[in-house]
Amino acid sequence: MNEYVQRVIHNTSEKHKDQPEFLQSVTEVLKTIEPVVKAHPEYEKAALLERLVEPERQILFRVVWNDDKGEVHVNTGYRIQFNGVLGPYKGGLRFHPSVNLSVLKFLGFEQTFKNSLTTLAIGGGKGGSDFDPHGKSDAEIMRFCQAFMTELYRHIGPNTDVPAGDIGVGGREIGYLFGQYRRIRDSFDNGVLTGKGLTFGGSLIRPEATGFGVLYYIQRVFEHEGLVLKGKTIAVSGYGNVAWGVCKKATELGAKVVTISGHNGYVYDPEGIDTKEKINFLLEMRASQNANVKMYADKFGCAFMEGKKPWEVKVDICIPCATQNEVDLSVAEIMVQNGTQYYFEGANMPATNEAIAYLQGNGVLVGPAKAANAGGVAVSALEMSQNSERLSWSCEEVDQKLREIMYNIVDVSYQASERYGLKRDLVSGANIAGFEKVAEAMMAQGLI
Ligand code: GLU
DSSP, X not given: OOHHHHHHHHHHXXXXXXXXXXXXXXXXXXXXXXXXXXXXXXXXXXXXXXXXXXXXXXXXXXXEEEOTTSOEEEEEEEEEEEEOTTSSEEEEEEEOTTXXXXXXXXXXXXXXXXXXXXXXXXXXXXXXXXXXXXXXXXHHHHHHHHHHHHHHGGGOBTTTEEEEEBTTBOHHHHHHHHHHHHHXXXXXXXGSSSXXXXXGTOOTTTTTHHHHHHHXXXXXXXXXXXXXXXXXXXXXXOOSHHHHHHHHXXXXXXXEEEEEEETTEEEEOTTOSOSHHHXXXXXXXXXXXXXXXXXXXXXXXXXXXXXXXXXXXXXXEEEEOSOTTOBOHHHXXXXXXXXXXXEEOSSSSOBOHHHHHHHHHTTOEEEOHHHHTTHHHXXXXXXXXXXXXXXXXXXXXXXXXXXXXXXXXXXXXXXXXXXXXXXXXXXXXXXXXXXXXXXXXXXXXXXX
């Protein structure tokens, strides 16, 4: 491996021994962009990689809120403003007990390349809190969001940093966060957050965008590979916003999603999650205070496989849509054994580096998260455009732009991988294409 790349990976590992998720993503990205770094010796002189792995700003703060019984709770709030060379920091907020600095730094790092791939003017950021929304009442969620924004507002703005949702943060939370921002600032500020409700600046198709984007990505990959999507079976993990969008668009395109999952097991619906009633039920389930994926199995009379992961089902395509690192080497082995040939990531970093290497080594075509799930943030950037122009585009307009963006991501990934003699390596292709633009902008903007 290139000595400079190796040194930066080594130094980052030494410095951040306690941040495994962040190191995992840094290692994966730096290894795959090695040929670009080799071709640009000026990057080393400018300490480009050292700067690339160091967030521009990391904000940590205390969030204090009252539950319905009046008890006081304290959580940690975060915003990682990772890289702003391409535009205002952009990326979601995650509310989940597993949130820590390592998780948010990996998400912010990945977001930088993902946002670059969209071709829209957005930098990379991520934030959130270790707050657990599970089982909380609506009033508690609102108080938490207000407390969170009471600090965050001073760090964000339409030209500075534009947060959105992620795990645990959907339309309801964005509404409360935006309301509090507006109250404190006394300004609409071009909407400042994305994923807003349609009555106050939200974009059509934003809720569907990540899932739809995954399917558009697959559609284009299949065109490159000379394959047809119609009739293919799909295993999905998770049952949140991304899984919902995937079920909806897969059905429209004639493919069939047969699994969804939660932390306690998965649902196997061999008929397919392919009717309006079933797809809408995913939304209902997620919105309920004690959400549990088993509710789907009970309602539609299909099997709930307790404590199991959906990857044991034989399917053509696997799309993890839950959270990071659910696909480890043992899962990758099962996928290969089952004859799965296509693996596309709806969630961020759902697989370990080992698992990805195993899948690719066994001929599975891998569509990495930062490319395949870029549709969400892409439509967020379209929401920003609409807000700054004070107008709203039709469904068709947004959907068509989303499709074009996803198709382009696939095309540039294939091109980048071919340029460096890495045929069909869409992981390296996405990293290289995303990196090239960020690196060029960083060089142009000097030592900052
Ligand atoms: N959280 C989403 C992601 O992982 C969306 C971010 C956004 O819309 O800003 O890309």
